[in-house]
Amino acid sequence: MRRVLILLALAAAAPALAQSSLPPARYANTQLEDPRQEAKAKALMETLRCLVCQGQSIADSDADMAGDMRALVRERIAAGESPEAIRAWLVDRYGSWVSYKPPVEPLTWPLWAAPFLLIAAGAWVARGRFRRRRR
Amino acid sequence: MRRLILWLPLIVAAVGLGGFGLYLWSASGTDPELRNQIRSQMIGKPMPEFALEASLPSHRPLSASNLRKGAPRLVNVFASWCIPCRAEAPQLMALKQRGVPIDGVAIRDRSEDVAAFLAEWGDPFDRIGADPNSKVQFALGSSGVPETFVVDGKGIIRHQHIGDIRPEDVPTIMAALEAAR
Numbered sequence: 001m002r003r004v005l006i007l008l009a010l011a012a013a014a015p016a017l018a019q020s021s022l023p024p025a026r027y028a029n030t031q032l033e034d035p036r037q038e039a040k041a042k043a044l045m046e047t048l049r050c051l052v053c054q055g056q057s058i059a060d061s062d063a064d065m066a067g068d069m070r071a072l073v074r075e076r077i078a079a080g081e082s083p084e085a086i087r088a089w090l091v092d093r094y095g096s097w098v099s100y101k102p103p104v105e106p107l108t109w110p111l112w113a114a115p116f117l118l119i120a121a122g123a124w125v126a127r128g129r130f131r132r133r134r135r
Numbered sequence: 136m137r138r139l140i141l142w143l144p145l146i147v148a149a150v151g152l153g154g155f156g157l158y159l160w161s162a163s164g165t166d167p168e169l170r171n172q173i174r175s176q177m178i179g180k181p182m183p184e185f186a187l188e189a190s191l192p193s194h195r196p197l198s199a200s201n202l203r204k205g206a207p208r209l210v211n212v213f214a215s216w217c218i219p220c221r222a223e224a225p226q227l228m229a230l231k232q233r234g235v236p237i238d239g240v241a242i243r244d245r246s247e248d249v250a251a252f253l254a255e256w257g258d259p260f261d262r263i264g265a266d267p268n269s270k271v272q273f274a275l276g277s278s279g280v281p282e283t284f285v286v287d288g289k290g291i292i293r294h295q296h297i298g299d300i301r302p303e304d305v306p307t308i309m310a311a312l313e314a315a316r
Contacts, residue, residue, distance in 0.1 A: 020216050020243035025268045051173060051278035062242055065279075068269035093276030097173050 020064050027074035034078075041074045044083040044120030047100040048073070048090065057100060175276030175284075175295050182210075182290045183274040187264025190241040190249050197238050197264030203290030207315035208285040209237040209308070211260070212272055214244050215252035217280040223299035224256035230305065231259040235312060240261040240271055242280055283308070287315035 032038040045059040050066040058066040058073070076086050090098045102108045139235060166270035202208060213220045215311070231237055237261040241249050249263065266272055275284065275292075285294035285308065294311035296304060 020214065021245060021248065022243045022267060054173075065269060065272075068243070071268055072270065072273060074146065090273070091176075093176055093273065094173055094278065095176050 024067045025071035027071040027078075029070075032074050032078055037077050038074075040083050041070075041077040042110070043071055044077070044086060045070055046085070048101055049098050051094065051098065138307075139150060151268060160293040172297050173278045174297070175278075175292075177276045177292050178295055181293060182286055182292055183271075185264075185271045185274060187240065187266055187271060190239070190244065190263040190265035191246055191253075192241075193250075194263040195236060197240065197262040199290065201238065202286045203288065205288040206236065207285060207287045207293070207312045209235055209312070210240060210275075210286055211237055212240045212275070212277050212280055212282040212284070214242045214280045216244070217242075219299035220252075220281045221256050223281055223301070224259075226300040226302060226305055227259040228257045230300075230308065233309070236261055240266050242266050242269055242272055285311040285315050291315075 025097055032041060042059065046057050048058045048069065050056045050058045050061040050069070052063045052065050053061050056066075058069045073086055077083065087099055087101070091103075096103055096105075102111060106110055141279075180197045182202050184199045187196055189196040202210065211229065219251060227237060237259045239262070241263055244265065246265070249265075253260075264271065275282075277284075277295075279297070280297055283296040283300060284292050285296075287293050293315040294308075296308060
């Protein structure tokens, strides 16, 4: 009896509302008519971070806010704005956090220098090895 | 010398990981609640231009020009579907009682839902603008609901409170309003 009651209660339970009941914005899940513009928008969306999920790009996220951000990107691309200008507009508001494309600034110098330093270190190690073998 | 070189990769990795850890720690601050918060870069900058339609017939619409009327105001970014917004409602009502003017931006919301929300949890708002596609939220650099901005009399954004306003946050908000005077 108790089990039946629990099952009934579970069947009747509604999920807590933490999402908007408004339908998604027009361009949240609809591609732009012009495939070249859509390609530009898609490339940009893949390098913008979803603000409420943070580990996903807005292209990958199902969050309402990510949908609104996709709509913003598509509308601005359709209006002729360049992807980098849209990125800059968002970075002005949220900091480099919002972009998956790290800027070149003092904080990220080590990041950009790392490949060159590693290659140099590798060359130096390899040079030592080859020298020893020749002997 | 060779011994040292053997240890070198480990030392480099340890320094790198330590540095990264330190960076994460400093970025998150000491307060665990501050983690994962993305602060707006708009503090100290003028309120972006916008004009929102009224969310409800009982309230006037909200535009940026309403936020430079000579006295500091609060702009509360909220939604009827947002659970923490209910938790902060008593604090907003208390601020209103103290004479703080508060305007609302309703994110992705329907008129009837906002009306029901205000009827249940109290209505601290002068004006409420409807932001159905989160456009104003993005322009503000706000990354969720609820968030509250202190705007001074000239329309400059002075302070951002992320998350619900708890009773212990009220003095900070009052101080920010006083500083914006």
